[in-house]
Amino acid sequence: MNADKLRGLLSAWAALMTEKRDWLIELDSVVGDSDLGLTMSDGFTAASEAAAASDLTDVGKLSYQAGKAMATAVPSTMGTLMASGLMNAGKVLKGMEDAADTDFFQAYLEGVQNRGKAQIGEKTFLDGLQPAVEALKQGKTPQETVEIAWDAFQHTKGMIAKHGRMAIRGEASRDLLDPGAAVAALMMQGYAGIPA
Amino acid sequence: MKKIINTPERFIPEMLEGIYAAHPDDLTFAEGDLHCLVTKQKQAGKVGIATGGGSGHLPLFLGYVGKGMLDGCSIGDVFQSPSAEQMLAVTKEIDQGAGVLYIYGNYNGDIFNFDMAAEMADMEEDIRVESVVAGEDVASAGPTAEGEPNKRRGVAGIFFVYKCAGAAAAAGKSLDEVKAVAEKTCANVRTMGVALTSCTVPRVGHPSFEIGDDEMEIGMGIHGEPGIRRGKLVPADEIVDEMMEPILKDIPYRAGDEVAVLINGLGATPLEEQYVMFRRVKQILDEKGISVWHTYVGEYATSMEMAGASVSLLRLDDELKGWLAAPADTPFFKQFQL
Numbered sequence: 304m305n306a307d308k309l310r311g312l313l314s315a316w317a318a319l320m321t322e323k324r325d326w327l328i329e330l331d332s333v334v335g336d337s338d339l340g341l342t343m344s345d346g347f348t349a350a351s352e353a354a355a356a357s358d359l360t361d362v363g364k365l366s367y368q369a370g371k372a373m374a375t376a377v378p379s380t381m382g383t384l385m386a387s388g389l390m391n392a393g394k395v396l397k398g399m400e401d402a403a404d405t406d407f408f409q410a411y412l413e414g415v416q417n418r419g420k421a422q423i424g425e426k427t428f429l430d431g432l433q434p435a436v437e438a439l440k441q442g443k444t445p446q447e448t449v450e451i452a453w454d455a456f457q458h459t460k461g462m463i464a465k466h467g468r469m470a471i472r473g474e475a476s477r478d479l480l481d482p483g484a485a486v487a488a489l490m491m492q493g494y495a496g497i498p499a
Numbered sequence: 500m501k502k503i504i505n506t507p508e509r510f511i512p513e514m515l516e517g518i519y520a521a522h523p524d525d526l527t528f529a530e531g532d533l534h535c536l537v538t539k540q541k542q543a544g545k546v547g548i549a550t551g552g553g554s555g556h557l558p559l560f561l562g563y564v565g566k567g568m569l570d571g572c573s574i575g576d577v578f579q580s581p582s583a584e585q586m587l588a589v590t591k592e593i594d595q596g597a598g599v600l601y602i603y604g605n606y607n608g609d610i611f612n613f614d615m616a617a618e619m620a621d622m623e624e625d626i627r628v629e630s631v632v633a634g635e636d637v638a639s640a641g642p643t644a645e646g647e648p649n650k651r652r653g654v655a656g657i658f659f660v661y662k663c664a665g666a667a668a669a670a671g672k673s674l675d676e677v678k679a680v681a682e683k684t685c686a687n688v689r690t691m692g693v694a695l696t697s698c699t700v701p702r703v704g705h706p707s708f709e710i711g712d713d714e715m716e717i718g719m720g721i722h723g724e725p726g727i728r729r730g731k732l733v734p735a736d737e738i739v740d741e742m743m744e745p746i747l748k749d750i751p752y753r754a755g756d757e758v759a760v761l762i763n764g765l766g767a768t769p770l771e772e773q774y775v776m777f778r779r780v781k782q783i784l785d786e787k788g789i790s791v792w793h794t795y796v797g798e799y800a801t802s803m804e805m806a807g808a809s810v811s812l813l814r815l816d817d818e819l820k821g822w823l824a825a826p827a828d829t830p831f832f833k834q835f836q837l
Contacts, residue, residue, distance in 0.1 A: 374615060378575065378582035383611040418611050467607065471725060
């Protein structure tokens with residue numbers, strides 16, 4: 304991951320979240336307050352625009368700046384979590400002009416987890432992203448991880464929600480898909496679509 | 500929707516313009532952003548206290564910025580957290596070298612943003628920030644188990660936390676000491692609410708939830724979060740009895756204990772009804788031999804036009820009595836030395 308690749312990745316995420324905005328809104332309306340589609344499209348667009356406007360070559364600093372722009376644009380729960388991923392990747396990769404993609408995604412995952420304090424298996428974004436990051440680390444291609452992430456999204460059905468509005472439903476939350484994990488799958492799809 | 504507004508989109512900025520116009524000697528804002536409210540009455544060298552959260556709860560949160568209470572507050576749209584960047588702007592403005600304490604309610608959006616702001620203050624500005632998260636609504640979750648995070652929502656009882664921590668900061672206590680006062684206040688305050696009607700978020704345009712003309716919901720949160728029981732509306736004494744029982748069970752009270760009581764209207768319930776409620780609260784406390792050291796009745800944490808009220812009890816010792824008794828002067832709360 305370098306600064307230009309990150310700009311391309313953020314741009315791909317912004318385009319994909321905008322394209323899938325209505326689908327995310329619909330998914331979220333079953334379990335949340337249906338603003339997920341808006342916060343993800345607005346948030347990643349803000350991050351992408353901030354990165355595009357910057358001439359930084361330090362991929363860490365660029366990620367931190369993009370994350371801050373996202374946090375300011377969409378201070379909702381999910382917006383802040385996604386921004387925390389970018390900002391933590393920024394801290395970990397600070398001072399580097401080129402880093403392994405797996406290090407970027409691992410730092411992103413940890414940033415989200417440290418902010419949200421969720422564990423794997425608690426029906427969140429992490430349950431979509433973590434299996435995909437593990438697969439990347441094991442040498443799977445980005446294209447292969449897309450399918451893994453969508454499978455992981457499907458597997459959030461069956462988990463009991465421990466966080467957010469869905470947690471109020473307790474046992475009844477088992478039957479639902481987690482919209483956060485869908486965002487994770489879209490992120491992997493965007494990643495697979497950019498030049499390696 | 501029947502509201503005195505111009506447009507839903509301009510509701511919060513115009514509310515803030517009104518606040519600054521009404522209190523020009525006391526309040527201003529940081530970095531050109533109306534949502535970053537700070538006091539003009541700075542007290543040199545003291546620990547700064549900041550709060551923040553979504554709009555729609557006046558006098559919470561910004562109404563308690565002033566002498567003897569808070570120094571700054573970041574404000575989001577209705578029921579939406581402000582951003583970490585806005586919190587950071589307030590933090591920079593109110594830090595006077597003694598550090599800053601964040602006191603805010605236990606909601607994920609606020610927690611994530613305040614945590615991020617605290618990290619930014621440390622990384623980018625070298626400002627030491629500590630946080631106390633208030634969560635005292637006994638209807639929202641069970642008591643916190645050892646080592647577990649507090650799952651309870653923060654509601655009107657946070658007023659007591661602002662008051663006591665604010666007094667400690669005004670007295671020149673250190674950041675760690677002010678934080679300890681805030682934590683002690685949190686540990687001793689409990690709240691329970693009841694809702695009779697819904698509120699309407701202007702940009703949504705319809706009531707946040709449906710509730711029958713003859714119904715009430717015991718334990719509902721100040722954004723309409725589900726309570727513990729919905730049922731037919733019953734006489735005031737029965738409502739208060741049902742609210743007081745879990746409050747009194749949650750902390751081991753003994754005869755001879757002293758408390759401060761806060762009866763809080765949610766927006767559309769008149770003071771008359773709030774005093775009817777307090778009458779019953781006092782009867783219950785008298786029966787248990789718990790004495791009321793001071794009483795606050797009125798609107799302290801609202802949910803726009805929601806009808807309903809909450810009862811908060813703060814168990815007191817000599818230290819907390821001292822902080823509660825100290826004078827305060829903010830646009831929405833004024834008190835002489837008790």
